[in-house]
Every structure is written in structure tokens, then in C-alpha cells.
Amino acid sequence: MITDLLRDKLAAYILTLANAGAGDVGLGGNSTSPAATALDVPLGVTTSQYVATRSGDNVVEIKIMVEGSNITGKVIREASFGGNDGSTDEMLSRVNFEGVGPFASNEQLEIFLMLEVE
Numbered sequence: 001m002i003t004d005l006l007r008d009k010l011a012a013y014i015l016t017l018a019n020a021g022a023g024d025v026g027l028g029g030n031s032t033s034p035a036a037t038a039l040d041v042p043l044g045v046t047t048s049q050y051v052a053t054r055s056g057d058n059v060v061e062i063k064i065m066v067e068g069s070n071i072t073g074k075v076i077r078e079a080s081f082g083g084n085d086g087s088t089d090e091m092l093s094r095v096n097f098e099g100v101g102p103f104a105s106n107e108q109l110e111i112f113l114m115l116e117v118e
Contacts, residue, residue, distance in 0.1 A: 024082070043074070066109045076103075
């Protein structure tokens with residue numbers, strides 16, 4: 001019972017931080033350091049959509065969408081989402097993956113990240 005309450009509170013806190021933050025995509029994806037505080041090769045592009053929601057008591061879902069015009073000709077290999085606690089921005093999670101792309105200017109990249117609190 002206490003663990004369920006703790007999971008719920010932690011997921012709610014992560015959602016609050018994520019909603020105050022932003023998503024980013026990058027060209028890298030080779031780093032495996034858990035201490036990384038940024039993407040390997042961030043693009044710093046403006047996301048056309050960034051949404052954080054809860055799909056369960058302990059699951060936070062993040063959707064990052066980028067217009068192809070912002071990443072034309074690029075191969076994306078990493079994504080992250082960050083949070084803001086009111087005083088500083090921090091990367092909350094980083095995911096590297098097999099490269100997708102290159103993108104045409106009329107395409108969209110949608111990335112869905114799920115964070116489960118256990």
C-alpha cells in the first residue's frame with residue numbers, strides 16, 4: 001500500500017517536471033553513461049509538439065514531435081526529455097536507438113517514450 005502511494009506520488013512529480021520541460025532530438029546515440037546530462041549530439045530544434053501525460057498510476061508517457069523541415073536530411077539516433085523545477089532545467093531521461101531518417105521537409109518525426117515507476 002505504501003509502495004503504491006509512493007509510486008503514484010513519484011509519477012505525479014515526474015509528470016509535473018516533464019510538463020514544465022521540453023523534448024529534444026539528436027544525431028548521436030553512442031554514449032551509455034548513466035551520468036550524461038545532455039544528448040551526445042543535440043540538434044536544439046524546436047519541437048512542434050511535446051506532451052507529457054499519465055496513462056496509469058505509475059506510467060508517464062512523453063510524445064515528442066518534430067517537423068521534417070527542422071531535421072531535413074538528418075538521421076536521428078537519440079531523444080530526451082527534460083524537466084524544470086522552477087530554478088533549473090535538467091535532462092530526466094535520454095534514449096538512444098537505431099537511426100531513423102534521413103527526413104524530407106514534408107515528413108514528421110514522432111517519438112513516444114514511456115517511463116514506468118516501479
